[in-house]
Amino acid sequence: MMGLHIPAEFFRSLLAGMVVNFEIAAIALLIGLAFGGLLALGRLGGGAVGAVATTLIGLMRAAPTFVVMFFLLNIIPRDATLFGVGISPSPLMIVALSLVPYSASYVADNGVESLKQLRAGSPLGALQFLPNVTRAFFVLVMSSSAGAAIGVTEGIAVILREAVLLPALGDKLVLFAIGILFFGAALQAGFALMRLLQRHLGRLAMRNQAIP
């Protein structure tokens, strides 16, 4: 442990890897917003469409991300094409797609609640959707570390590669602690952003109430 030397290159790679985590989370959230929004509208519509949307949301909520990732990895042929264009996703895209069931079901659940608030005449209640989506984004950032299992060079993959070169458990634990510090800082910054957003929305609500 006394001889532990972590090269500066590691920190550069770690930050680059964390950018990949954010990239995966952003893709998953964008697709989730589109798909989850449609499901929320479908659920509120009721009838057969509502029943199908509710069933889909339930199934997506129950699908484990890690299993979905391996499912997509093995079910999509490497040479898959659509109208002559290659559509086989990259490993990064597969991780992002595996997070879509979570993000879409989360967006659908919160979207339904927001739409209800909106219909009840509470636009500010509906705006609570924004901090909730911010929370989901940071959950997605943390979950995207699953990509290390299929060779995506994200933050945790960088840490694990460096750890392999360290024989002593103490050295490895120091390295892991650095990883937690980096990811923790990003997560806490995200939660601070979420709280700021909530406070801002709260002030908006107060101001609206004050206007006769």
Place this chain on the structure above:
Amino acid sequence: MRVWRTVLLALAGVLGSIVATVPLVANAETPDAALAKLTEDARAEAAVPGACAAPQLDRLLRMFCESRLRAGVREYYPLFGTREGETRSGYDVDVARALAKHFGVEPAFTRVNAATRVPLLADDRIDIILATMGHNTQRDGQVRFIRPHYYQSETTVVGPRAIAIKGWPDVAGRTICVTVGNGSNAQIVSHNVRLMLFDEAGVLPERLKDETCTLAAQDDSFFAYYFTQPEFAKNYEQKFGFAQVPWGMAVARTGSDRLARALDLTSQIFHRDGVFLGIARANRVGTGFLERQQAVWNRPECNTDTGSTNPACVLPALDADLQPTPFAGRVTAVEDWIEARTGVDFSLPMFKTMPAWSLFKDGIVNSLILVAGALAATLLFAMVLGGLQSSRRFLLRWPARAGTIVLQSSPVVLTLVIAAAVAQAIFPYSSAVAIGAAIVALGLMNGSNAGQAIAEAMHTLRTERGSVQGTGGIPTTELFGRAVSRSATQIVSFLINAAKGTPIASFIGAPELLSALTDITSFASGRATTYTLLLVFYVAVVVVVVWLCGRFRSWLEHRQAAA
């Protein structure tokens, strides 16, 4: 009198044995003599007018009729079969040239790969396969292998020089990159190794360089080329080898009896005289096997015309047949039935061979143990951490809160890896240790969040009651019970989260169903069906857990209402 009769009988027996042995010794020819006779006869037959137009011509005769040996060789297998423009090179190519020269004919090359070499031979478009083909019992039914084998490869584990690995105990729990369908995958998974699967061997060196793979396993003949590159050899080394496979030249099973015999004898001679060895040295491929074979084929009992059928001289084929399950036939019938009616290529490899069936059963049991363990651990850690965070003692409350923040800040994969690293520092690696570490990690991650919810519920209860109860130290059991009931929704949501997270335990080598099915698909077909079944299994498990948790929440809420 009786003694004399016995002595005479014994003498007669000895003389009989000698008489019986003499013709054998007299018939034992050198392979050179047998080959010379065989080829002379064939040449003479081929020279007879009209003989070359005869139907069902043995390919040895046709080789002399056409004065060419049609060899199927690879074009992109460095050191063994490559082509640049019109120039072919490599060990296999040079062996084909040496054979053609020995028979006094010209070599004619045709490009083959792993998928096309046997069909091209069956279609009579080539006479001989010389294309890095391992001899296993499965292929014995497709082609006629030439004995003795002309080369031998083994699966080698390659990794960075900086990592100390000497054998199987050092790779337990690690991930090794392999190609799907590699014959040695089943052996690798039996040593508690996780696999990362790739479709093509060609990507493995790149994945080692970009650090996607820490270790990769593939034929040593494949890596031989990369080790001729100074940059690769500087950073990587062969850690250890296993699963030796003899390589065989092969001819068609029908219409090639005399050609096969001629090649058997030639192969014996090439080993004995060091021809194979010389070609290997010229092409810079490993020579250990060929040096051992040269010694074998110089032994008197092997250096005969029957040496290629002597079990003491030739190597057996690799036994690649996996023991089928007692119900494999019915499973195949079901697959065929579904495919016939739906057109979908439906495959259930986990039910067809005993190793796959065993992995599958163990995977399901281990998955259920993991789910039950993760649920129990989440509840336990929720209670303990919830209690500690609710304490009024600073020394109990703040370490628990700090621990919760750390656990919340650590991505799930990292927490699992830390738990596995600590567990392996205490216990020797085993499947049970990996499952145990995963249960603790999942319990801690979800239990800390649920514990935080309990502590927050305690806080609200105290506020409502004006801090009357639970003064000083850990709160009273009654108040704590109510806090648990009040945070029922949060606890249940983290219990479901724990159940959903169990498949990720495969990342640290826990042999649950995902891990088991990855192992099965590494040596069997049917990836699409297999992973669909996996998804259905886990969704069903989570749905059951959601239902059970719903019942648990109702019970907790009833308790709170009663209180």
